[in-house]
Amino acid sequence: MQITRRLEFDAGHRIPDHKSQCRHLHGHRYAIEITLTGQVIDVPGRSDNGMVMDFSEVKTLAKTHVVDAWDHAFLVWREDHAVATFLATLPNHKTVITDTVPTAENLARTAFAILDQIYHSTFGNQIRLERVRLFETPNCWADALREENIEC
Numbered sequence: 001m002q003i004t005r006r007l008e009f010d011a012g013h014r015i016p017d018h019k020s021q022c023r024h025l026h027g028h029r030y031a032i033e034i035t036l037t038g039q040v041i042d043v044p045g046r047s048d049n050g051m052v053m054d055f056s057e058v059k060t061l062a063k064t065h066v067v068d069a070w071d072h073a074f075l076v077w078r079e080d081h082a083v084a085t086f087l088a089t090l091p092n093h094k095t096v097i098t099d100t101v102p103t104a105e106n107l108a109r110t111a112f113a114i115l116d117q118i119y120h121s122t123f124g125n126q127i128r129l130e131r132v133r134l135f136e137t138p139n140c141w142a143d144a145l146r147e148e149n150i151e152c
């Protein structure tokens with residue numbers, strides 16, 4: 001069985017080498033959808049009976065490890081020296097330095113890598129992260145899929 005939980009957050013970014021608008025500093029209302037697979041729990045009386053995993057727990061882990069870190073942050077590529085240096089001059093500014101240019105594809109892949117470890121260490125093999133879908137806008141999204149991210 002497969003379940004999906006969606007969360008939203010706001011963040012700024014830019015794609016410094018982009019040929020068009022995206023090289024400017026701008027922001028998005030991002031959405032992240034986390035898809036997990038597992039067996040439906042069949043233990044009468046348990047709070048999560050009939051569920052793969054309680055959606056509220058899916059949310060809590062995603063919020064703690066990705067969404068709260070990225071929400072209202074500026075996501076800046078470590079090679080984007082002009083912006084990274086400028087942001088470092090702002091006292092207490094919420095800046096997240098990324099190892100790759102912060103496209104929807106790379107952010108989806110980064111979130112997958114973080115969350116895969118988290119769900120695995122919390123729930124072992126019973127729950128598997130299958131996909132992280134990251135919406136940059138309502139019309140543009142990227143999917144990080146297990147088969148392309150993990151060798152298993």
Ligand SMILES: Nc1nc2c(c(=O)[nH]1)N=C([C@H](O)[C@H](O)COP(=O)(O)OP(=O)(O)OP(=O)(O)O)CN2
Pocket residue numbers: 015021022102103104105136137138139140
């Ligand atoms: N494959 C990708 N292409 C683009 C990405 C990306 O992450 N992956 N990112 C951008 C920009 O960051 C941009 O903010 C999105 O731009 P745009 O295509 O303009 O998207 P909109 O939904 O705002 O488009 P409208 O046509 O104005 O609705 C660019 N490309």
Ligand SMILES: [Zn+2]
Pocket residue numbers: 013014022026027028136
């Ligand atoms: Zn953008």
